[in-house]
Amino acid sequence: MNRSDCQALDAEDPLARLREQFALPAGKIYLDGNSLGVLPKATPARVAEVVLREWGEHLIESWNTAHWIDLPQRVGNKLAILVGAGPDELVVADSTSVNLFKVLSAALAIARSDSPQRRAIVSERDNFPTDLYIAESMARDRGCDLMLVDAPEQIEPRLARGDVAVLMLTQVNYRTGRLHDMAALTRAAHASGTLAIWDLAHSAGALPVHLKRDDADFAIGCGYKYLNGGPGAPAFVWVHPRHVDRFVQPLSGWMGHAAPFAFDPGYAPAGGISRFLCGTPPVIQMAALECGVDTVLAAEPLGGIAALRTKSLALTDCFMRLVAERCGDRGLTLVTPRDADRRGSQVSYARAEGGYAIVQALIARGVVGDFRAPDILRFGFTPLYLRFVDVWDAVEHLRQVLDKEEWQQERFNRKAAVT
Amino acid sequence: MNRSDCQALDAEDPLARLREQFALPAGKIYLDGNSLGVLPKATPARVAEVVLREWGEHLIESWNTAHWIDLPQRVGNKLAILVGAGPDELVVADSTSVNLFKVLSAALAIARSDSPQRRAIVSERDNFPTDLYIAESMARDRGCDLMLVDAPEQIEPRLARGDVAVLMLTQVNYRTGRLHDMAALTRAAHASGTLAIWDLAHSAGALPVHLKRDDADFAIGCGYKYLNGGPGAPAFVWVHPRHVDRFVQPLSGWMGHAAPFAFDPGYAPAGGISRFLCGTPPVIQMAALECGVDTVLAAEPLGGIAALRTKSLALTDCFMRLVAERCGDRGLTLVTPRDADRRGSQVSYARAEGGYAIVQALIARGVVGDFRAPDILRFGFTPLYLRFVDVWDAVEHLRQVLDKEEWQQERFNRKAAVT
Numbered sequence: 067m068n069r070s071d072c073q074a075l076d077a078e079d080p081l082a083r084l085r086e087q088f089a090l091p092a093g094k095i096y097l098d099g100n101s102l103g104v105l106p107k108a109t110p111a112r113v114a115e116v117v118l119r120e121w122g123e124h125l126i127e128s129w130n131t132a133h134w135i136d137l138p139q140r141v142g143n144k145l146a147i148l149v150g151a152g153p154d155e156l157v158v159a160d161s162t163s164v165n166l167f168k169v170l171s172a173a174l175a176i177a178r179s180d181s182p183q184r185r186a187i188v189s190e191r192d193n194f195p196t197d198l199y200i201a202e203s204m205a206r207d208r209g210c211d212l213m214l215v216d217a218p219e220q221i222e223p224r225l226a227r228g229d230v231a232v233l234m235l236t237q238v239n240y241r242t243g244r245l246h247d248m249a250a251l252t253r254a255a256h257a258s259g260t261l262a263i264w265d266l267a268h269s270a271g272a273l274p275v276h277l278k279r280d281d282a283d284f285a286i287g288c289g290y291k292y293l294n295g296g297p298g299a300p301a302f303v304w305v306h307p308r309h310v311d312r313f314v315q316p317l318s319g320w321m322g323h324a325a326p327f328a329f330d331p332g333y334a335p336a337g338g339i340s341r342f343l344c345g346t347p348p349v350i351q352m353a354a355l356e357c358g359v360d361t362v363l364a365a366e367p368l369g370g371i372a373a374l375r376t377k378s379l380a381l382t383d384c385f386m387r388l389v390a391e392r393c394g395d396r397g398l399t400l401v402t403p404r405d406a407d408r409r410g411s412q413v414s415y416a417r418a419e420g421g422y423a424i425v426q427a428l429i430a431r432g433v434v435g436d437f438r439a440p441d442i443l444r445f446g447f448t449p450l451y452l453r454f455v456d457v458w459d460a461v462e463h464l465r466q467v468l469d470k471e472e473w474q475q476e477r478f479n480r481k482a483a484v485t
Numbered sequence: 486m487n488r489s490d491c492q493a494l495d496a497e498d499p500l501a502r503l504r505e506q507f508a509l510p511a512g513k514i515y516l517d518g519n520s521l522g523v524l525p526k527a528t529p530a531r532v533a534e535v536v537l538r539e540w541g542e543h544l545i546e547s548w549n550t551a552h553w554i555d556l557p558q559r560v561g562n563k564l565a566i567l568v569g570a571g572p573d574e575l576v577v578a579d580s581t582s583v584n585l586f587k588v589l590s591a592a593l594a595i596a597r598s599d600s601p602q603r604r605a606i607v608s609e610r611d612n613f614p615t616d617l618y619i620a621e622s623m624a625r626d627r628g629c630d631l632m633l634v635d636a637p638e639q640i641e642p643r644l645a646r647g648d649v650a651v652l653m654l655t656q657v658n659y660r661t662g663r664l665h666d667m668a669a670l671t672r673a674a675h676a677s678g679t680l681a682i683w684d685l686a687h688s689a690g691a692l693p694v695h696l697k698r699d700d701a702d703f704a705i706g707c708g709y710k711y712l713n714g715g716p717g718a719p720a721f722v723w724v725h726p727r728h729v730d731r732f733v734q735p736l737s738g739w740m741g742h743a744a745p746f747a748f749d750p751g752y753a754p755a756g757g758i759s760r761f762l763c764g765t766p767p768v769i770q771m772a773a774l775e776c777g778v779d780t781v782l783a784a785e786p787l788g789g790i791a792a793l794r795t796k797s798l799a800l801t802d803c804f805m806r807l808v809a810e811r812c813g814d815r816g817l818t819l820v821t822p823r824d825a826d827r828r829g830s831q832v833s834y835a836r837a838e839g840g841y842a843i844v845q846a847l848i849a850r851g852v853v854g855d856f857r858a859p860d861i862l863r864f865g866f867t868p869l870y871l872r873f874v875d876v877w878d879a880v881e882h883l884r885q886v887l888d889k890e891e892w893q894q895e896r897f898n899r900k901a902a903v904t
Contacts, residue, residue, distance in 0.1 A: 094544075098544065113536055118524070160579065164583060167735070195749060199737045203735045297535075316626055319583070329614050350769055354769060
């Protein structure tokens with residue numbers, strides 16, 4: 067396989083024109099859309115409209131006339147299409163961490179109302195840390211135990227002990243890119259009387275998610291990764307309809323009230339998913355998120371998220387193959403599963419030495435991936451805007467950085483405040 | 486007093502040029518800055534810079550190069566100046582409701598660690614409802630009781646019973662504009678072993694707040710009212726240094742971790758106020774909030790918030806006097822205290838009939854106030870951008886609406902979705 071083969075793949079890519087939706091920075095191959103998605107071309111004008119016209123000219127009346135009041139549900143309903151949720155089941159709100167707090171409260175209360183003796187929250191030691199921090203806090207507060215397994219194979223045996231209230235997993239691991247089988251693990255959870263919470267941070271917008279089909283109980287996710295919602299975009303929260311009216315989540319702010327503008331002193335939860343709202347939403351960021359979600363929905367006439375998945379797997383296959391062929395003897399150990407059913411839209415390698423500096427050297431060449439301590443080089447592939455020729459060029463840069471030992475230069479070994 | 490007198494007051498107003506900071510909508514007299522502040526002229530360009538350059542061009546590296554990572558503290562330190570807090574004591578984060586949840590958790594834990602028998606959270610029945618909703622939820626969860634008093638005079642006797650863990654008050658009442666004496670009530674709370682939480686939603690940016698001087702324990706507040714941060718701007722949270730390291734608040738997300746980029750599976754809280762952060766902050770909205778806070782800080786060389794307060798009181802005095810003179814026999818009952826020490830920056834009237842429709846008729850004439858059920862007409866006065874001539878003109882419109890019984894028209898009596 068050579069660069070021309072990659073160009074040929076791009077020429078026949080049925081999704082190629084989706085790339086035109088994005089304001090891609092010149093001279094960069096951006097393999098970090100799993101951390102912060104790129105800017106859609108539609109976003110600056112939409113943000114300017116919200117700022118200048120809706121806020122600047124119409125001020126408070128925009129809650130009505132510009133329908134700000136409906137944004138959490140409107141953007142939520144668009145997003146629902148991408149994760150296999152039904153209409154009016156999902157809202158955009160707060161951050162992923164705050165939303166996890168809400169659903170974990172609800173899941174624990176519901177699971178334990180049936181089986182008060184269940185005290186365990188089970189997750190993985192290498193789950194995204196903020197999820198573990200929230201669960202640690204919740205477990206302490208509720209007199210529960212956060213039990214962390216070290217490998218996916220340990221999950222089902224742990225569930226079988228019968229003391230687990232909630233299984234809390236991230237569908238795609240942020241470091242390794244390993245993809246869980248949502249259907250099978252949810253089935254195993256339910257078989258042992260456990261409720262399942264899924265964090266879709268690294269899967270929503272990147273691959274088909276079937277919350278209803280796979281019978282998940284709760285889900286949360288992030289707006290600024292594969293959904294291209296911009297830095298600090300609000301997150302989302304979904305609750306299966308069978309649970310949504312069974313519990314009043316503790317962050318019971320006015321936006322989740324049944325009648326938010328009645329200004330009653332007592333709380334009465336809205337019916338349905340709206341009760342998972344809390345305070346006033348960040349209107350400007352929600353408008354930007356809507357533009358991001360629209361870039362993914364633009365794939366619908368072309369086969370939708372399933373077609374994006376096909377391209378994503380082809381891109382990551384191509385990357386793994388080229389790295390093996392061209393950088394195979396340079397100390398990179400693939401940590402992402404090769405099996406297409408078991409990986410997300412990223413490829414990660416461990417390297418005993420120099421991982422951070424190699425990533426910095428690649429960034430200096432315009433190939434933006436990231437490094438996750440202690441030893442992971444992480445490359446995300448967003449099929450909406452990446453080409454096969456980008457894959458070729460990225461691997462070529464990686465080969466040169468390794469061959470020339472460019473990463474040993476002192477300037478690539480200085481740690482930034484945020485890595 | 487006539488219109489020329491008002492024009493003369495504007496001509497000698499030392500703060501007059503602060504108005505030039507704002508993109509005021511043509512043909513409107515905006516008396517709703519206590520609900521949503523107006524757009525600063527600097528904001529659109531700053532937002533566009535964040536969207537186009539920081540996000541669009543520099544993407545993930547802007548966490549370092551554009552210092553996104555420091556925004557909660559940087560904007561917090563500017564805001565601290567306006568509320569009498571010290572450096573590194575205040576951060577911008579989440580919504581007011583979410584921040585109240587954090588500080589209420591902390592206050593209850595700290596108060597009850599010394600006196601476990603204290604079970605009461607005391608607030609006012611006419612406090613802003615979302616504060617009561619959060620407190621209601623927290624009380625239920627912690628086995629406490631939310632006790633609501635019906636009048637400010639009942640607060641001190643209630644505290645004296647000795648069973649109150651936390652006193653939770655909003656400094657300026659959202660309906661009536663009544664201003665509490667923060668120093669005296671905090672002193673009374675402390676004298677009875679109670680901690681005091683202050684919601685500054687309707688005071689921060691509008692009048693001098695002295696959190697440290699008045700010895701408050703916790704404070705939260707809103708970014709989109711007198712701080713002009715834009716719709717859904719993030720809120721803020723302050724904790725007195727004597728308490729800040731005593732408790733780990735339950736929304737323990739990754740941004741509040743001592744080493745957020747170490748990705749440790751266990752939570753270790755940051756020292757100081759940063760532990761009150763939770764998830765990834767809304768970067769675009771924070772940048773807009775910074776522009777808003779800057780519009781208030783621009784008053785510093787002109788006497789700062791004390792000078793703004795002097796003008797605010799003059800504006801509201803003028804309004805109350807003109808309404809009394811010119812609309813005095815039209816069924817409006819002043820519900821805002823006349824005493825300058827006991828009111829914020831708004832003026833509210835009750836009217837037995839037609840309050841909603843009168844507000845709608847005024848809006849149709851370009852005078853934007855708002856209505857709060859069941860019977861309150863509310864007019865906010867932001868001294869940064871309002872003139873005495875605006876006060877005259879607003880009262881003249883109100884007089885005409887009342888004299889002509891314009892508000893009886895059917896079109897002013899149709900309720901909007903959001904009022």
